[in-house]
Amino acid sequence: MIQETLGHLLPELELDPHTVSALLCASAAAVAALNWMQRRRIQKKMEEARRMRDLGLQCMEKAVQRFKQQNPGADPSRILSLPLVELAEKLKEGSLSAESVLYTYVDKALAVTRELNCLRHVIPECEGQLRDLQGQKEKGLLHGVPVSIKDHIGYKGHLSTCGFAPFLGPPEQENSVLVQVLKHQGAIPFAITNVPQSLFNYDCSNAIFGQTLNPWDHRKSPGGSSGGEGALIAAGGSILGFGSDLGGSIRLPSSFCGLCGLKPTVTGAIGPMAQDVGGLALCMRALLGDALFQLDPTVPPIPFNEKLFCASTPLRIGYYETDGYFLLPPCMRRAVRETGELLQEAGHTVSPAVPTSCSEAASLLSPAAAALQGCIVFMVAQDLVDPGLKPQVNCYRIPVLVKKILALLVRPLVSPSSGQLQVFYGSLPTLSPQAYRTEFIAKWKKLQLDVVLCPVLGPAFTLGYPGKLLAAVSSTMLYNVLDFPAGVVPVTTVTEADEEELLHYRGHYDDAWDRRLRKVRAVGLPVAVQCVALPWQEELCLRFMKEVETLACERKKCT
Structure with a gap:
């Protein structure tokens, strides 16, 4: 069939279809040979890098x-x-x-x-x-x-x-x-x-x-x-x-x-x-x-505030167990709940504080992420793709137009508050980053909060899983969008009861990501919480982290 088509398309060249087929095969062989040579050059560079590392x-x-x-x-x-x-x-x-x-x-x-x-x-x-x-x-x-x-x-x-x-x-x-x-x-x-x-x-x-x-x-x-x-x-x-x-x-x-x-x-x-x-x-x-302020003029010349870090006045702490976008495993939510109780008993004021839409935060990162994904696709075309990155690279290779069409098709199938699928398939933000940040800070101030206690993704995933659970990073990504200082403190470990509860986990939407998370097993692994403060208040964030660490250590000694 191909030979007949070529025979009709190229009569002026006076080439018979067999000759054209031979040329195409030769071209394909040349491309394959070039690809093989490129891969071999890459492999040699890798071998040399490993040799130098070992040396x-x-x-x-x-x-x-x-x-x-x-x-x-x-x-x-x-x-x-x-x-x-x-x-x-x-x-x-x-x-x-x-x-x-x-x-x-x-x-x-x-x-x-x-x-x-x-x-x-x-x-x-x-x-x-x-x-x-x-x-x-x-x-x-x-x-x-x-x-x-x-x-x-x-x-x-x-x-x-x-x-x-x-x-x-x-x-x-x-x-x-x-x-x-x-x-x-x-x-x-x-x-x-x-x-x-x-x-x-x-x-x-x-x-x-x-x-x-x-x-x-x-x-x-x-x-x-x-x-x-x-x-x-x-x-x-x-x-x-x-x-x-x-x-x-x-x-x-x-x-x-x-x-x-x-x-x-x-x-x-x-x-x-x-x-x-x-x-x-x-x-x-x-x-x-x-030294830092002179070398990097983009860093505000604000020295470490010892007084703020060492203060002992009770804190007004807001907390939430889920961002409404990706529901973390039971052990991570338990850690927030138990840490909040310890803080309350220690004399701090602890109250629920639900953040504004985290799906909006995810969509705000999507334009920058799309540009970065394009760079990654370009780089891996000249490289050997690591197996852990392959699921992401396959997603990045989907054309932007196709992602936007998929977003339109997916939107009627999920609730308006759902972020996982819409953002994944290229949804667009409704606010500018600055407007979103202003809105978030305004709510923070209205609640008269000093700091926020919230979950962080964990416990440790099985090797290869992170590339298959992209949506799970919403718990940390939110504070990159906001440019807030945020820290992590380990407070407990995964228990058998946590694992039993995980068997019944459905997430917010019971979609492919939620079902994949249900398979994670991690008894005995560390469980942490996330501590957050307003911009340029690293010392307050650290003070809060220190308080959480102290209370968690005291509880561990008592059990």
């Missing part, structure tokens, strides 16, 4: 062994047991040496990554920074503290891959602002951690360096996109780490891994992750200073 780890293992031989009396367990605030004090006063602390954490990080695959690279320059610290007369707030940083945070001489093979090119030419400020405060960046391909996924896997595992359960994801940080810190391989948060990328791995994490006010901002709230507060004290 770097081996070099640091030798450095650790040299230190152990020269210091046979060193006690790593004592160092690893210290919380960040106490460790920083001992380093500053000199009762602990920066050298012993650094090599202890490098050694632990190497052991952790053999189990969890959370390191993308070790920074060998950390050894040279030890010598630089010895000559410093003034000691910063993070003097000698080893810190880890997420893959895309620029460090001079090292790659920032975002999990993409095409980014395995020239290394960074300058240190990022964060790295400069950390060094100014005496911190020692020693490790770069793994991320999901594109950073636009809350699992942690890429085709170059592979899948990072959750230290609580290797069948579970550590969350993302700061998943390498979450796994490393939770397993004890770092005491302070830095991620970034465009839609929950600090808070989700903190929730999945049982950590404390803070998303600052600015959208997409870099923020700290640590074992406790005290560590986050110390970090923010160190960051919010003259």
Whole structure:
């Protein structure tokens, strides 16, 4: 049939259909050969990147062994047991040496990554920074503290891959602002951690360096996109780490891994992750200073407000168990309810406070998300797509016009308040971001709230699940749209009763996403809550987080 058609269409060329077919086959073979060559080039770049990573780890293992031989009396367990605030004090006063602390954490990080695959690279320059610290007369707030940083945070001489093979090119030419400020405060960046391909996924896997595992359960994801940080810190391989948060990328791995994490006010901002709230507060004290304000003029020159953080007056706390868009598992809602009761008993005023439409917040992100999705589709066309990202990429490849048509077809089938399907298929916002933010703040003020307590997505999902449950990030995404500071604090663990209740879970709409969530099992895994304050009130957010952490710890001791 094809040959007959070609014979009618191309008579002037005097080519018989067999010749044309041969040319088409040759062209197809040439395209296939080019694709194979491109894939082979990508694979070679990946192999070289993994070889360099392994070589770097081996070099640091030798450095650790040299230190152990020269210091046979060193006690790593004592160092690893210290919380960040106490460790920083001992380093500053000199009762602990920066050298012993650094090599202890490098050694632990190497052991952790053999189990969890959370390191993308070790920074060998950390050894040279030890010598630089010895000559410093003034000691910063993070003097000698080893810190880890997420893959895309620029460090001079090292790659920032975002999990993409095409980014395995020239290394960074300058240190990022964060790295400069950390060094100014005496911190020692020693490790770069793994991320999901594109950073636009809350699992942690890429085709170059592979899948990072959750230290609580290797069948579970550590969350993302700061998943390498979450796994490393939770397993004890770092005491302070830095991620970034465009839609929950600090808070989700903190929730999945049982950590404390803070998303600052600015959208997409870099923020700290640590074992406790005290560590986050110390970090923010160190960051919010003259060095940062001079290097980055976009950050308001507002130093850390110690008075606000240390205040003890009762708080007016609003809370909600669901945002009305995606109903989180029973254990996450229980955590909010029980934490609210503890806060009430502690003398705070706690009252229900339902936010404005979260489906509207999701739709406000859709234009920016569409642009980002287009970039991701372009990048993966030059790369090997990681299996964890494939469900999202397949969705992104649907033309925008088709999504809008689907939105029109879906709208009559769901309630007007429903957001999941409409937003997923390209619905449009009815408010501008600023109007939505103004409306939300006005309601907050009318209720006379200081802070808000609400759920965060969790517990940790099974590996591969995040790419299939995109709508579930509404709990964190809301505060990226609003540009509010928001933090995560672990408060309890999943119980058998939670799992039993999950069997009857239907969500808000009992759609495909809700039914998928029903299959998640996680007894014993960490359960966290989210603490929120108004813009530029990071200290109040941290104070609230500290109160929640203290009450949760007291309850744990009593049970």
